[in-house]
């Protein structure tokens with residue numbers, strides 16, 4: 203233990219908060235993590251029902267040169283197995299392998315769109331560039347999680363030769379940040395081809411990040427007991443290092459001049475430094491600026507206005523299904539992490555102008571018309587299908603299989619449906635459409651074998667983890683993001699205009715996801731430690 207008795211409070215027990223807390227505790231600092239739910243993990247969690255284990259958040263863990271070295275540095279034992287990905291369109295499925303992914307993907311596209319072979323060539327060469335850049339970015343253990351003073355050979359043999367390549371990759375990626383849809387439009391006029399690639403991602407995802415995903419598809423791992431095992435292991439480590447965690451503690455007021463946070467149960471906690479690792483709009487909404495200097499208050503109010511005017515990214519609709527079908531029926535079709543599109547037509551206007559118009563005119567649109575749009579959307583969309591037991595057979599009862607089936611879904615539409623009082627009916631309509639479309643395509647007979655099903659919507663995500671607009675990876679790309687979005691500036695992304703308060707997590711930097719959550723948590727902890735020194 204160091205003799206540093208200043209207290210850091212971390213609000214939010216998702217992966218960013220857990221990372222911040224574990225590094226503070228490891229350095230001997232007094233740290234208290236406050237989490238609103240019963241369990242930590244936030245958007246990374248697993249749950250069990252009737253002998254099936256399901257992942258409610260990310261379906262697998264992206265290593266990104268971060269997770270494995272971090273676990274090793276922290277001496278956390280967590281058994282992880284391979285988590286290979288498959289991509290399928292109609293009845294054509296490819297299993298992705300790092301060596302052959304680009305050729306296999308090209309052949310898949312050529313079989314689907316033989317009329318666009320020369321455009322596909324151009325697209326694949328762009329994907330190859332982004333793939334290589336992402337491989338550079340994530341290809342070695344992140345130096346933050348290796349002690350380079352002790353490990354000179356890592357520094358000399360890996361980091362130094364990598365630095366030059368990294369700087370070039372970074373420069374290319376920063377230049378390549380136009381929305382993926384418009385980038386693809388320059389390479390082909392075949393709208394279905396554009397859609398079949400782009401609808402895997404959030405609308406207007408920066409090109410380098412979207413096309414770089416073809417590398418990340420090959421970089422997933424799966425903790426034996428489900429993705430929720432990662433936050434559980436982090437919790438155990440924090441406690442072992444004498445950090446303190448209080449769950450079921452929702453913070454409803456932050457007072458930086460008094461240096462306190464107040465929980466919904468009335469308890470108040472004092473801090474010297476605060477790391478806010480939860481939804482950023484919430485922080486600025488519950489901030490009490492009384493007692494702060496006028497210029498600080500002014501800066502905070504400008505920041506607040508900017509953040510509150512922006513939106514979270516699209517969310518997801520997820521169905522958890524237990525089916526009376528053996529694992530083998532699914533193993534013969536795909537790997538346990540499967541991106542599947544039932545029709546090669548592509549979403550096109552269904553997911554752009556038609557959806558926008560439906561939301562804008564919702565009050566005057568008859569329910570029947572909304573249901574017709576749902577018909578089209580669920581026929582044309584891309585599904586992310588996760589089958590935990592294909593990574594570890596113990597995660598489903600013998601002879602049965604659990605599936606997590608999800609697709610991107612717009613928060614505003616479901617919010618309006620809830621306000622119009624047909625939320626439960628809507629969920630049943632969606633579940634039926636999901637099951638019908640998959641039964642009529644890749645999984646014949648699936649819907650007749652369902653033992654149970656349950657859904658989570660963008661509204662569930664918003665209420666469970668307090669994520670604005672049910673966002674699963676922070677800010678929407680549809681308008682300029684209000685946070686740092688340049689990798690080499692990530693260290694400064696954790697600073698706020700609020701005295702002694704840092705921010706971490708998917709809202710602190712864009713583009714976000716698990717790697718961002720961990721890295722910003724790490725940076726926030728370093729900043730808090732430095733401030734104490």
Ligand SMILES: Cc1cc2nc3c(=O)[nH]c(=O)nc-3n(C[C@H](O)[C@H](O)[C@H](O)COP(=O)(O)OP(=O)(O)OC[C@H]3O[C@@H](n4cnc5c(N)ncnc54)[C@H](O)[C@@H]3O)c2cc1C
Pocket residue numbers: 213214215216217218219236237238239242243244245246258259260261262264451452453454479480481484518608666667668669674675676706707708709714715716717719
């Ligand atoms: C379906 C799905 C698929 C995904 N797939 C991927 C993927 O393939 N690759 C990838 O990189 N990422 C993926 N992600 C995203 C990734 O899981 C998240 O970006 C990351 O886990 C966010 O971590 P975080 O700590 O920033 O935020 P969160 O996980 O949201 O943690 C915030 C925590 O703060 C708590 N909290 C909120 N408000 C308060 C309050 N007032 N007081 C106290 N506690 C509070 C919440 O309960 C929560 O535990 C996916 C997410 C989902 C849901």
